[in-house]
């Protein structure tokens with residue numbers, strides 16, 4: 001067990017810090033949180049700066065256009081950018097954190113050359129078309145159909161909760177290429193496609209979230225033609241590819257946020273000391289417990305990172321353990337923020353109020369807590385599969 | 388940074404587990420009641436259990452806090468009895484402690500475990516300690532005067548027995564942080580063990596024609612147990628590596644929670660069986676409650692962490 005960083009790693013940290021200190025003051029003002037085109041431009045402008053400075057796709061393999069950095073360096077990157085208050089990956093979330101890594105791991109050389117560089121340069125935004133109105137937790141029961149017409153798939157169906165669909169260029173799309181039958185159970189017969197969002201037949205209808213934002217959308221697909229060459233992995237082998245995607249989504253996607261939560265916790269304590277709420281021992285102890293919680297979650301992150309560093313592979317199911325605890329801790333944090341702010345917590349213009357609202361999605365998005373518990377129980381603890 | 392266990396650390400953990408499995412039987416200890424198995428104590432001493440952190444130049448094993456934590460985690464798994472923490476803390480300074488010939492206890496917060504069986508009390512300061520009937524059948528306890536609680540209704544306060552005369556006292560102050568971390572490590576081991584017990588039972592026990600582990604309500608109890616243990620493990624191991632006082636406070640807090648709640652959930656998974664004396668579950672729960680009462684309480688840890696925000 002060793003928590004010290006090597007000299008090389010500390011050099012990397014120092015260079016990154018210096019770069020952040022130079023670069024962050026040059027950024028344009030942050031857009032309104034409800035202005036998605038504005039957010040896309042802002043997020044991708046940040047990605048472009050990372051790219052120019054050699055920090056894009058740090059954890060991606062070098063032959064996928066990444067920097068081939070170690071998981072530990074990636075961890076340092078997330079820690080430092082978050083500490084410095086740098087922009088969040090935002091609209092580039094899907095491309096950078098799961099579609100990209102999936103293509104890097106499962107795509108052909110041509111596919112990697114076509115799709116990966118624009119993600120890293122901040123030119124193209126991806127969205128995730130997995131969920132459907134009748135296939136959420138039971139993702140494998142999805143019904144969006146794709147049939148072959150020469151060298152194209154023709155896709156019809158609908159998707160829902162597609163984050164950033166309004167501003168995306170590409171969609172990682174799950175479709176059914178073979179109907180379910182006695183011979184073909186629902187997990188087979190699914191394929192993973194890269195669908196261009198400007199193809200004819202796609203209608204995107206934004207949905208309003210409880211925070212008032214249009215961060216996700218419904219998508220209606222009416223005979224959309226997608227080249228067969230856009231299929232990643234073999235036909236009908238999409239479920240396996242999806243598992244790769246989901247392990248990235250759960251494995252590394254939340255790491256930097258723990259650092260952000262620790263920063264917010266410090267701000268809560270300062271605010272409580274200023275406004276007198278600190279005298280409330282119950283609240284004080286609640287914040288103390290959250291401090292232990294986020295401290296431990298950070299250590300768990302380091303544990304998971306050093307495990308994946310040793311195994312050299314896709315992040316393991318440890319990501320589910322982390323996500324389960326983290327999503328609840330984050331909600332607890334913003335509940336405590338409500339306590340600290342008192343009446344101020346009802347002010348929609350307060351940053352913490354919006355964050356409190358959006359924290360409610362953490363136990364649902366990327367697999368609900370109930371589903372994560374099933375995964376932990378069945379895949380880690382080896383309990384019998386339920387129906 | 389490589390937060391995983393080294394080969395040596397894995398080997399150490401395996402060795403201690405084997406030693407305890409071969410030599411310590413919690414049911415036999417239960418039959419012996421509150422007397423300590425001095426033969427076992429000596430064997431632990433010979434195996435280097437107590438002298439683990441004593442420098443090699445002084446005849447110890449010369450390992451560090453992370454190794455100590457792994458060893459105490461195993462002790463917690465096995466429900467090993469005796470004043471492990473006191474003897475461990477005394478090993479570097481008190482003749483005979485390292486070898487297990489001298490049994491040393493110390494007060495941890497307002498409680499003193501195994502006072503009547505100890506030869507020496509580290510740090511002294513237990514005059515007038517009052518024995519009471521311990522909730523944990525495997526940990527006799529004394530309470531320091533002025534630490535709250537009730538006088539036993541059937542015995543007037545004036546006639547409460549005094550601590551055994553003739554117990555020596557060593558002057559060294561007790562390192563409360565180190566003690567808390569070791570206790571936290573035991574809690575971690577116990578929490579991991581009750582998880583294993585629950586999972587094994589959930590796979591074997593059938594109801595409605597299938598293993599109860601196939602029922603989601605049971606599955607989710609087990610999943611939460613794993614999450615608690617893993618979060619506590621991150622905290623305890625990291626505190627052992629950094630030695631940071633706040634991390635130790637956090638580790639004690641989370642490990643107490645993991646041990647107590649996992650034991651309770653384990654009991655639930657066992658159904659009626661879990662409520663019997665015969666199942667080991669209650670022994671883990673009772674010990675977890677005792678350990679939560681040793682050293683930093685949850686309230687103290689939370690206040691300490693809050694003060695540092």
Ligand SMILES: Cc1cc2nc3c(=O)[nH]c(=O)nc-3n(C[C@H](O)[C@H](O)[C@H](O)COP(=O)(O)OP(=O)(O)OC[C@H]3O[C@@H](n4cnc5c(N)ncnc54)[C@H](O)[C@@H]3O)c2cc1C
Nearest residue numbers: 128129130131136137161162163361364365366367368370
């Ligand atoms: C903010 C946000 C962004 C999202 N972004 C995307 C995106 O970009 N792309 C995308 O494809 N999807 C996205 N999703 C969808 C998300 O993955 C699903 O909402 C999630 O998987 C749950 O599916 P569902 O909404 O259909 O709920 P349901 O599956 O209907 O679940 C409803 C309730 O039933 C419970 N439940 C269901 N099945 C079980 C079971 N077997 N055992 C126990 N309990 C069960 C669930 O835990 C939940 O509490 C997003 C969701 C949110 C909230």
